[in-house]
Amino acid sequence: VLKVVENLGVSYVRGADSYKTKLEGELRRLKFPYRALAEDDYEARRKDHISHFILRLAYCQSEELRRWFLQQEMDLFRYRFSQLTDGLMQKFLEYANLPFEAISEDLKNELTNDLCASTPGLILPKVKEQMFYKVGLADAVDLFRTRRVFIKDGFAYVPFKEIDAILLNNYRTKLSKALALTARSLPSIQSDERLQPLLNHLSHSYVGPDYSVQKNTGKISLEQIDALSMKSFPLCMRQLHRALRDSHHLRHGGRMQYGLFLKGIGLTLEQALEFWKKEFIRGKVDADKLACFLLSGCPFRHSDPELLKQKLQSCKIPPSGITQILELVKGMHYQLACQKYFELTHEVDDIGFSLNHPNQYFTESQRLLNGGRELKKELSNSGNSQQKNNNQESMNSNLTPTSSNTTTDTELEGLEAYFTED
Numbered sequence: 001v002l003k004v005v006e007n008l009g010v011s012y013v014r015g016a017d018s019y020k021t022k023l024e025g026e027l028r029r030l031k032f033p034y035r036a037l038a039e040d041d042y043e044a045r046r047k048d049h050i051s052h053f054i055l056r057l058a059y060c061q062s063e064e065l066r067r068w069f070l071q072q073e074m075d076l077f078r079y080r081f082s083q084l085t086d087g088l089m090q091k092f093l094e095y096a097n098l099p100f101e102a103i104s105e106d107l108k109n110e111l112t113n114d115l116c117a118s119t120p121g122l123i124l125p126k127v128k129e130q131m132f133y134k135v136g137l138a139d140a141v142d143l144f145r146t147r148r149v150f151i152k153d154g155f156a157y158v159p160f161k162e163i164d165a166i167l168l169n170n171y172r173t174k175l176s177k178a179l180a181l182t183a184r185s186l187p188s189i190q191s192d193e194r195l196q197p198l199l200n201h202l203s204h205s206y207v208g209p210d211y212s213v214q215k216n217t218g219k220i221s222l223e224q225i226d227a228l229s230m231k232s233f234p235l236c237m238r239q240l241h242r243a244l245r246d247s248h249h250l251r252h253g254g255r256m257q258y259g260l261f262l263k264g265i266g267l268t269l270e271q272a273l274e275f276w277k278k279e280f281i282r283g284k285v286d287a288d289k290l291a292c293f294l295l296s297g298c299p300f301r302h303s304d305p306e307l308l309k310q311k312l313q314s315c316k317i318p319p320s321g322i323t324q325i326l327e328l329v330k331g332m333h334y335q336l337a338c339q340k341y342f343e344l345t346h347e348v349d350d351i352g353f354s355l356n357h358p359n360q361y362f363t364e365s366q367r368l369l370n371g372g373r374e375l376k377k378e379l380s381n382s383g384n385s386q387q388k389n390n391n392q393e394s395m396n397s398n399l400t401p402t403s404s405n406t407t408t409d410t411e412l413e414g415l416e417a418y419f420t421e422d
Contacts, residue, residue: 001032002055002072007354009075013333015082023079034080057189058199060182070175077171081164093163098170100133103157108132111150111157118150119159131160139166219266222275228265232365234358235299235341237261239311248282264359300329300337317344 004026012019027034033044052073059069084092093100108115108127116127140156142165143149149156158166189195220228229241240258244250250258262272299308305326312322321344328337339355346368355361 001027001030002069002076004030005072005075005079006068009072009354013331013336014075014078020079020082034076035083056179056182057195060179061186061199066176066179066183070172070179073175074168074172078164078168081167086160089160089163093167096167096170098167100135100158100163100166103132103134111152114150114152115157115159118147118157119162120148122159133158133160133163133166135166139169142169222267222271225262225275228362231345231369232362234338234355234361235311235315236297237358237362238315239299244279248279261358261362265362298334298338300325300334300341305329312341315341315345317341 005023008019008023008026012022024034033041033048055069059065081089081092103111112124112127115132116122116124119127122130135156135158137144137151137154137156140149140158143158143162144151144156148162149158151157189199225241226245229238233241237258240250240254243254244258259272259276262275267275299311303311308329309322309326312325317325321340325337325340325344328334328340335355338361339351342355342361342365343349343351346365348368351364351368353364355364
């Protein structure tokens with residue numbers, strides 16, 4: 001269920017009608033009792049509670065797992081709460097013992113004009129029908145930041161329709177603390193041979209593959225990188241590669257990110273040494289070409305809209321597609337923008353999966369472009385001659401290991417200097 005929630009969260013705008021419709025269909029397909037409270041189904045709620053606490057044990061084991069679990073539980077809670085009737089919402093607030101005070105009718109009549117002016121989507125007749133809660137600013141930060149509530153004397157006056165934002169903050173705080181406390185109890189649980197294999201399996205099943213483990217070693221050649229960057233690199237890695245080729249230099253963060261990405265797509269240690277050595281040498285010659293735009297980061301999150309538009313135009317994205325991406329960026333849906341970029345550059349309507357990692361982007365791109373086949377190493381003539389030379393050098397290295405090791409050590413020292421300088 002949580003994996004479905006994650007996939008839909010990066011494929012649709014959370015809270016949109018299309019998101020809710022799709023999520024409802026998936027929850028029904030999985031036979032998840034998302035309406036157990038509304039239907040007063042005790043047995044379904046009991047199973048739901050048990051599964052939640054089992055997953056707490058599985059996902060409290062590291063900061064990454066806790067962050068993933070927290071995000072998915074928050075999204076699921078938001079949806080389930082939105083499916084309750086007003087009466088059940090009020091009942092839930094009372095059951096959760098949340099200290100939110102409903103303001104009196106007299107106070108609401110006194111503040112009617114202020115409440116109407118400060119609450120988007122409300123007109124005077126609706127204000128009189130709506131219940132308002134007096135909430136401390138610390139609990140209403142998100143609503144205050146987006147100017148969706150009236151503020152007076154250190155309190156936010158929150159309409160009932162916006163109370164879910166307060167609930168989510170409260171739930172996040174409590175669940176985060178609960179996961180931290182559960183993590184402290186892990187040593188006693190890990191000693192139980194019956195539980196530990198199950199918890200390990202659960203925690204490794206849903207957060208995606210580990211791209212720090214190299215599985216495609218030797219699958220690509222240095223000659224392929226430029227072409228692959230045009231077809232299968234996400235925009236963040238594509239702009240790092242272009243900047244490196246243009247100025248033969250990246251800042252420290254960019255070098256580390258791009259180096260790990262290249263390792264993940266299959267570059268061997270020997271290839272990496274050769275690749276960075278060539279750029280390092282050119283960079284020493286062309287040091288005057290450095291510019292501040294070589295800083296690394298998500299282009300959808302950190303680029304100026306006009307600059308992002310220019311980048312997308314250079315990638316041959318059609319005007320209608322650029323408009324869609326810029327709208328997603330404007331709404332701060334950066335993962336959706338990256339996903340839309342993938343769909344537009346690969347000419348598909350719906351990729352049917354969520355993108356969470358640059359190496360996943362590359363893998364899925366190659367799978368799509370190659371019809372499901374694995375990436376095959378296609379060396380050019382120069383690449384073949386390079387491979388022969390490498391084989392010859394390998395034979396020579398067997399005869400003179402000391403000389404080879406010295407050369408490698410020297411190269412590594414040069415690369416180390418390249419990666420540590422800024």
